[in-house]
Amino acid sequence: MKTKHGPSLSSRITRFVGIFLLFFFAAVFALPLYWMIRTALMDDALVFSIPVRWVPDPAVWENFVTVFQRMDLAKYIRNTVFSSVMPVIGVLFSCPFIAYSLTKVPWKGGKIIFPIILFTMMIPWQVTQIPMYSIWAKLGLTDSFVPLILPTFFGSGYYIYLCRQYMKSLPNSVIEAARIDGAGDLRILYTIVYPMCKSTLTTIAVLVFIAHWNDLNGPLLYLQSSSKYTLSIGLQQFRKADNPEWPLLMAASTVFTVPLIALFFFAQQYFLNGISTTSGLK
Amino acid sequence: MKSNVIVERAPDGSARLSVSARQRRFNRIGLMFASPWIIGFLCFTIVPVGMAIYYSFTNYDLFSRQDWVWFQNYVDIFHDRYIWKSLGNTMYVTLIGTPLGQVVALALALLLNQRRIKGIPVFRTLFYLPTLVPIVASSMLFMWVLNGNHGLLNTVLGWFGIPGPYWLSDPKFTKMALIIMDVWRCGTGMIIYLAALRSVPETFYEAAELDGAGPVRRFFSITLPCISPTIEFQVVMSMISHFQYFTQAYVFASLTDMSNGAGGGPGNSMLFYCLYLYRKAFLQYKMGYASAMAVLLAIIVIVATAIVMYFSEKSVNYDVE
Numbered sequence: 001m002k003t004k005h006g007p008s009l010s011s012r013i014t015r016f017v018g019i020f021l022l023f024f025f026a027a028v029f030a031l032p033l034y035w036m037i038r039t040a041l042m043d044d045a046l047v048f049s050i051p052v053r054w055v056p057d058p059a060v061w062e063n064f065v066t067v068f069q070r071m072d073l074a075k076y077i078r079n080t081v082f083s084s085v086m087p088v089i090g091v092l093f094s095c096p097f098i099a100y101s102l103t104k105v106p107w108k109g110g111k112i113i114f115p116i117i118l119f120t121m122m123i124p125w126q127v128t129q130i131p132m133y134s135i136w137a138k139l140g141l142t143d144s145f146v147p148l149i150l151p152t153f154f155g156s157g158y159y160i161y162l163c164r165q166y167m168k169s170l171p172n173s174v175i176e177a178a179r180i181d182g183a184g185d186l187r188i189l190y191t192i193v194y195p196m197c198k199s200t201l202t203t204i205a206v207l208v209f210i211a212h213w214n215d216l217n218g219p220l221l222y223l224q225s226s227s228k229y230t231l232s233i234g235l236q237q238f239r240k241a242d243n244p245e246w247p248l249l250m251a252a253s254t255v256f257t258v259p260l261i262a263l264f265f266f267a268q269q270y271f272l273n274g275i276s277t278t279s280g281l282k
Numbered sequence: 283m284k285s286n287v288i289v290e291r292a293p294d295g296s297a298r299l300s301v302s303a304r305q306r307r308f309n310r311i312g313l314m315f316a317s318p319w320i321i322g323f324l325c326f327t328i329v330p331v332g333m334a335i336y337y338s339f340t341n342y343d344l345f346s347r348q349d350w351v352w353f354q355n356y357v358d359i360f361h362d363r364y365i366w367k368s369l370g371n372t373m374y375v376t377l378i379g380t381p382l383g384q385v386v387a388l389a390l391a392l393l394l395n396q397r398r399i400k401g402i403p404v405f406r407t408l409f410y411l412p413t414l415v416p417i418v419a420s421s422m423l424f425m426w427v428l429n430g431n432h433g434l435l436n437t438v439l440g441w442f443g444i445p446g447p448y449w450l451s452d453p454k455f456t457k458m459a460l461i462i463m464d465v466w467r468c469g470t471g472m473i474i475y476l477a478a479l480r481s482v483p484e485t486f487y488e489a490a491e492l493d494g495a496g497p498v499r500r501f502f503s504i505t506l507p508c509i510s511p512t513i514e515f516q517v518v519m520s521m522i523s524h525f526q527y528f529t530q531a532y533v534f535a536s537l538t539d540m541s542n543g544a545g546g547g548p549g550n551s552m553l554f555y556c557l558y559l560y561r562k563a564f565l566q567y568k569m570g571y572a573s574a575m576a577v578l579l580a581i582i583v584i585v586a587t588a589i590v591m592y593f594s595e596k597s598v599n600y601d602v603e
Contacts, residue, residue, distance in 0.1 A: 015396070018393060018396045018399070019396075022396075025409070026405055026408050029408060029409050029411070029412060031434060032434065032466060033411060033412065035427055039426065048432050052437045094319070094322075098315065098316055098319040100315050101311075102316070105315060106308050107305075107312030109313060109316055117319070118591075120327050122583060123327070123583075124576070124579055126559055126579055127330070127573075127576040127577065128330035128334065129563075130333075130337065130576065131329070131333035131573075132326070132330050133564075134569070151322065153322075154318045154322025185311050214417050214418075216529045216532065216533070217528065217529065231418070231419075232417075232418040235418050235419060235422060236537075239422060239537055240536070244425075244426075250422070250426065252419075253415070253419035253422050253423055256419040257414065257415045257419050260415075260416065261414050264411075275473045275477075
């Protein structure tokens with residue numbers, strides 16, 4: 001905008017092309033989402049009609065009722081919520097604990113532990129998956145939520161890392177002052193450090209929740225009986241069992257998606273924070 | 283309470299003793315706070331990794347056998363044609379999926395980084411939404427979008443007189459189908475690129491504009507060099523995640539290949555390394571063999587991650603401001 005004679009012709013063309021492409025890509029990215037909702041509201045018989053019907057007319061809202069009856073969706077939702085919320089609690093319990101030891105307690109161990117944490121993040125889960133499965137099987141804990149939840153209470157490298165990055169930036173003077181006043185470290189962590197880390201902890205909670213809401217591999221290995229299925233497995237099994245009934249599948253997929261989109265709109269800043277923190281841009 | 287006593291005593295000349303007492307106390311506290319991680323590290327990392335390496339030298343099958351077979355698994359892997367098939371498929375999605383995904387993510391970020399346009403947050407949300415669709419749901423959606431006769435994509439292609447292929451049953455197109463879905467879900471990369479673009483100092487562009495550089499020239503001479511550390515980081519991260527390609531492939535392959543459950547899809551065209559590993563371990567119970575595959579995967583990933591670390595180190599040093 002520093003030019004004296006207003007935008008030149010070439011910059012006006014650039015601007016037009018830019019706006020055009022923005023709308024073009026917006027349409028491309030939105031269409032599959034529209035396709036999902038459109039199919040979810042469609043009569044099963046009309047899905048395969050040619051030419052393609054773009055607007056579900058009449059809109060069959062009953063699909064959402066049917067899918068709850070046919071798929072036991074309510075149970076899957078309960079299981080998914082349980083197996084996503086418990087890890088959030090686990091991670092929020094363990095990771096600040098460990099990050100505190102790494103950043104706010106002056107001891108030798110911290111310097112040894114942190115590089116090990118970074119190294120463990122490189123080990124693909126496929127390596128530990130087989131031995132862990134045989135361990136849980138020997139303990140008789142397969143076909144339960146324990147293998148999906150318990151490990152989160154012992155910290156997870158990635159979230160410890162996020163937590164540590166933020167805690168490191170907190171001033172040590174506050175903590176030292178509290179120590180001189182005789183506060184124990186547990187109290188310092190819960191009354192001083194926790195409130196200061198609120199935004200980072202919320203970001204972590206959101207990331208953990210989404211990761212577990214999405215997870216297919218864990219439930220695939222450990223949840224064998226259908227009463228324990230999460231949405232990932234339930235959806236996969238439903239598709240397997242029948243010929244694809246696209247309206248019902250799309251209705252179930254919509255139900256599966258909506259909570260995450262709602263979460264996104266409530267906690268948008270934490271999503272965006274989390275992404276740029278993890279990429280090392282912050 | 284203890285610390286009070288030590289702090290008060292410190293000026294009395296017994297400084298050295300109290301310092302070491304303090305230090306011992308800190309060591310105890312540090313250990314206490316780190317103990318969940320130490321327990322977790324032993325139980326969920328050290329022991330399983332050790333077991334995986336041990337298993338990889340045995341014919342363990344989860345039930346009865348666990349005999350030491352030396353390098354037999356590794357030799358068998360070398361002679362297993364499905365391994366080579368799966369490696370080929372994995373390389374295919376890595377070599378096509380990575381550049382395509384990164385180019386689209388960067389292009390979207392560039393469009394969102396335009397100045398003097400209103401409603402950018404709305405577009406940003408729209409581009410990000412697909413990433414929020416859970417991976418199994420989004421796989422279901424794309425199996426429908428890419429349906430040969432009634433799918434969205436082939437309908438749109440039909441408008442332009444292009445006969446769309448049978449994405450899900452033609453072995454030539456199945457991997458492309460997965461890549462199309464992954465590109466649709468590139469929102470995370472887009473956000474990262476957007477953050478990188480916004481950190482490029484405005485003055486660079488103003489100077490270039492005064493010198494008469496056009497938008498294309500500005501992109502190649504200013505934007506690209508300034509965000510190159512982010513690009514390098516993203517490319518290597520994307521490659522690593524492609525080595526571990528599993529969930530989408532599992533859903534697509536097991537639903538398009540009704541004949542043998544979690545197979546590799548039509549003509550094993552979607553048999554990726556980690557899908558094959560899963561099949562060996564949990565459908566054929568060849569735990570020893572699968573462990574050897576996992577160990578090889580770990581070596582590949584650790585080498586690649588070491589490269590990421592090297593590049594991210596570089597990006598920390600490379601500070602445009």
